[in-house]
Amino acid sequence: MKTEPNQALRISSLFAGYGRFDVVRDISLRIEEGEAVALLGPNGAGKTTVLRAIMGLVKHRRGTIQVFGTEISALPTHRIASGYAAIAPEGRRLFLDQSVEDNLMLGALHLRRDKARVQALIESVYELFPVLLDYRRRRSAFLSGGEQQMVAIGRMLMSDPQVLLLDEPSVALSPVAVDIVVKALLELRKRGASLLLVEQRIDVAVRICDRLYIMTHGEIVDEMNPDTIGHEGIGMINKYLG
Helix, strand or coil: CCCCCCEEEEEEEEEEEECCEEEEEEEEEEEECCCEEEEECCCCCCHHHHHHHHCCCCEEEEEEEEECCEECCCCCHHHHHHHHEEEECCCCCCCCCCEHHHHHHHCCHHHCCCHHHHHHHHHHHHHHCHHHHHCCCCEHHHCCHHHHHHHHHHHHHHCCCCEEEEECCCCCCCHHHHHHHHHHHHHHHHCCCCEEEEECCHHHHHHHCCEEEEEECCEEEEEECCCCCHHHHHHHHHHHHC
16 A cells, blocks of 8 residues: 555554564554654563664564655665664664764765755754754763764754654653753654654653554554543553553
8 A cells, every 4th residue: 555645654564573573563553744653662562673674674574664655665774764764763872982973974974975965954953953063073972861862863864864763762861851852853843854753751752742652562552642642541551651
């Protein structure tokens, strides 16, 4: 099935995993253009595996993954990362001995011949995170956790992807840093970005997202609207989260 023209991402009946084992089973979800969607669930539910399957980093067994109507599940990771989707991974995974700007520029390797586009992208990142402009020559090892998360998000944006994937962007951050990250993601939404967010914190997901998918044991078990879940719905999510 082909996606609708305004669907940024459509996953249908996805089975994926490692070795001989399926970690996620029969996953179906959608993200409309300009929409933010969260995957919530306990550790081990398979949320990160969904993101890795989108990026071609785990074995795709069955099902389809489409970005604005293009089937990407058979593409190699470097092709997917060249404009279809990009990820800010859990733990950030920066090159700590490299400068902030060097880390950012790694996201734009496939665009290196288009210097004007790369310049526009990095200016956009510095507009989103002004502190990174001040620290652009600083080694990433000397940044705070929140500042490193900004670099990870900026590196993702430098590939100019159609779909943004974020894996636990609030983990191990101070309340002030979490607030900065949330405000940045809300700003990206104003710019028209389409986001898939993996989160443990319900409050963060509710602030950012239009819809919430609940995962457990490798399957999606519910879909909720943050505006209507109420205390009962939050209690149900907390039960799933354990």
